[in-house]
C-alpha cells in the first residue's frame with residue numbers, strides 16, 4: 291500500500307472521507323478485504339490476546355483449546371470477509387476479483403502452530419507469570435508533534451519499577467535496523483519502557499528487547515515529520531473533483547499484484563502503459 295501513492299490517496303484521501311457515493315463505498319469495502327493469508331496472521335493476534343486475557347485470570351488453555359480458539363478466530367475473519375464480498379455482488383468486476391473462501395486446513399495448522407509456539411516460549415511464559423498484562427487496542431493512536439500515528443504495541447506489562455511494551459510482529463522483520471526503528475516508534479509518548487518484540491521468522495519466534503535512547507526517539511520523530519509532509523504533498527495532487535490524473539502509480543507491477551483495488555485502476559494489467567498515458571496527459 292505504502293509503495294503506491296495512488297492506492298494511498300484512494301484509501302486515506304478519498305475512501306476515508308467517504309460520502310454515500312457508491313464508488314467510494316466500493317473502495318472502502320475493497321480495502322477491508324484481506325487475503326486468507328493475512329487473515330490467518332490477524333487471527334494469531336486475536337488468539338494470543340484472548341489467551342493472555344484468560345491466563346491473567348488463571349485460566350490456562352490446553353493445546354487443543356488453542357487450536358480450537360484459533361480456528362474459531364480464523365473462521366470468524368473469513369466469514370466477515372465473505373460477507374463484504376457478498377455486498378459487492380452488484381459490481382460485476384469485483385465479484386470476479388474477490389472470491390468467497392472457506393478456511394483452508396493448512397492455514398489453520400500454520401496459525402495454530404505459531405500460536406502454540408509463542409505461548410510455549412519460555413520468555414513469554416515468564417512474562418505472563420511475573421507481570422500484569424494489559425491489552426492495548428490495535429486502533430489506539432498517539433499524537434506526535436501534531437501528527438496522529440497509528441502503530442501500537444499489543445500489550446503493556448508492569449511489575450514494580452519494570453515496565454514493558456510487547457509487540458507481536460506477525461510478518462517478521464527484515465533487519466535489526468527495522469527492529470530498532472519499530473522499537474523507537476512504539477516507545478514514543480512513553481518513558482523508561484523496554485520494548486519487547488516477538489517476531490516470527492524462519493519457523494520460530496525471535497525475541498528482541500530494546501531500550502530506546504533519546505537520540506533514537508528524536509530521529510524517529512523527524513522521520514514521522516518527513517513522512518507526513520510527503521503524505522500531504524501526495525494528497526494535494528488530487529484535484530477538487532477527486533481527479534487522480536497527477537497522482538503517480540506504483541513503482542513496480544509486483545505492488546499491483548497485491549492491490550485490493552486494482553480492478554478500479556487503469557494500471558490493473560498494464561502498469562507501464564498506464565504510466566505512459568499519464569505522462570502524455572501531463573505534457
Ligand code: SF4
Pocket residue numbers: 294295296297539540545546547549550551552555556557558
Ligand atoms: S493497481 Fe497498482 S497502481 Fe493501481 S492503485 Fe493498485 S498498486 Fe497502485
